[in-house]
Amino acid sequence: MASISNQDIDAVLAHVDRSLDDSLARLFELIRIPSVSTDPAYRDQCRAAAEWLSRDLAAIGFEASVRKTTGHPMVVAHEKAASAPHLLFYGHYDVQPVDPLALWTSDPFEPRMEALPNGDTAIVARGASDDKGQLMTFVEACRAWKSVTGKLPVQVSMLFEGEEEAGSPSLAPFLDATADELKADAVFVCDTDMWDRETPAVTTMLRGIYTTEIEITCADQDLHSGMFGNAARNPLQVLSDIVSSLRRTDGGVAVEGFYDGVKELPDAIKALWKRLPFDEEAFLGDIGLRDPAGEAGRSVLEQIWARPSCEINGMSGGYTGEGFKTVIPAKASAKISFRLVEGQDPQAIRDAFQRHVRARIPRDCSVSFRDYGLSPATVMPIDSPFLTRTLQALSTEWQCEAALAGTGGSIPIVGDFKRRLGCDALLVGFARFDNRVHSPNEKYDLSSFHKGIRSWVRILAALAD
Template structure:
């Protein structure tokens, strides 16, 4: 397609600016619906949020419908009256519970505007950032395009989920059932942060996850340490030996074969990260630390975004109550998680870890595992034209170089889009790190909402070429 004329893009952006108060009121109406997915008592409210979104998408020309699941409904919408690529936009309308309610400074579901010291304004409410404010930036951009030109620049499908905060139990079977309908050239997700207050970011790297609970059993009961000390095996000591064996002296992971398939960071991404305004010392100082851990010779950003890790998330055994009890514990447990990167196969990491542990268990003791999460890493090819055009659009709107970001966390739904639909995904979000997501007094900056809408206007225009 020929490039969309600049004056047409300017007209759409001007309408976004003129109608920002109307956009804000629509967001407020959606926020007022307490769509808490994890609490069965809010089932009707989750349905009401889905119905609100379906009506709103219908009002701007989408063919929208509510699709039932075994849990909360999905909202699916299509508008394919344009040429060019087909995009699938994903968001979630469900929100976290508000507890502890006493720490909120106002009604969590009555959004309010609060002036910020930096001159911005905060939208304070549950779901303002995660994810209602974020996903409505895309809807409002579509609304503006339709109002000015009568159509969207590209083909768009939308999937809004109602169970993301509950672990998305219905998503995988739903994607299987609708794979042909929802298959697209690219999935866009608006549920992430900017690099800093002024720098937008596209998240292209997500670490995978393997998490498990290890239980070691020795004697058939807890023992008196004076009567059995030295002679009887201590489950906590065995567990501690196993845990300490997981790391190498230089901070690496000692599980055999752990780094098989792990590639070095591409030079182009490494150079871009080096240009980012990131203060390694400040990053650690903010949490009361000064000495980097992990693999020696790796930058902090590389360690938390692009290198695999092993972390002990909790240990228990013996007597942990008030006072003291001289006991040799018969059982001890540890919760352990591995963050995985491209090239690592989660099943192989799981099997290698279990073999590593089993080899260190005395013959008269036993070990059992209770697995929780198992998901591969996701990496978007940096040469993708979708990525190039998205970065260009963001850089134009924010008047600075948009960042190519990774994230140390894991978002299993991105892997589901790849496995079930065969689609890569780009994560483009406008949240700030201080948005207090999942916490009392959650907020979304008005500038995030406003410039987020403008950003999507530009992204859609860029992708139309």
């Protein structure tokens, strides 16, 4: 398709501005449907939300349908355009439970507008930010293009799921079954944050994850520490020795082979990150800390975005109740998580960790492992034209350089898109860090909703070449 004219873009943006109240009214309709995916009592409401989205997309010309899964349904929609890139847009219509209800200042499913001290206005309701407000920014951008020009600049498919807050159990099999239908040139996910209040961001780096629990057993019963102390092996001591062996003195992870395949951060990315308005001291100071941990000589951003990690998430064993009990426990356990980066094989990391642990288990003790999650890291190539043009479009709308960000967290669904559809994913979100996502009084700023719609208008135009 030929380049979209500035005149067309300006006309569509003007329509977005004029129609903001109508866009808000549609968002409020969707928010009022209490689509809580984790509670079986809301099963019908989850389906109602899927059906609402399907009808709304059909009303603007998409071929839309509600698809059955073993859980809550998927919404799939297509709008074809000749000779244009094919984009797949992903969002989720399910929301978190509202508990504790007493902490809400109003009905969680009756959206209200609240003036903010900074002059903005907040949309307060469950799902306002995660993910109904974000999802609808893209839908409203498509609606504006169709209303003004009668067509979209690019070919668009949409996939909205209803189980993201429940771990997306139906997504992988659904992608396998619909791979030919949903395969696209790129996937866009709108479920992330801006860099700061005025700086948009594209997240292109997601760490993978391996989560596990180890349990060490020594004696076949709890023992009296006066009668058996020194002579009997203490599993808490064994566990402590193993945990302390996981880190080197320089802060790196000591598991043999852990860094196999890990590459240094490209200079271009380092340069981009150095330009970001990020204060390391304030980042740690805000949580009551001062000195960076982890690998010596690496920046905080590099450590949380681009380096693998090993963290102890919990340890238990023995007596921890009120008072004191002089006991040597029979068992001790620890929950441990590894965040992984590009080049690391999660299976190989699991095997290396288990070897590391087993090598430190005394011969009259035993260890068992229980794995909870295993997924690789995902990275969008920085020379991708989809990324370059998206950054340019965001920078134009927000009148500042858009940030190219990573994230320390893991979003397994992005890996599913890569493995099952062969599509790289860009995460473009307009939430702010104070949106109280998953908490009482969740909000989405009106400026995020309005400029989010305008941003997608520009991104769709930028990708039309």
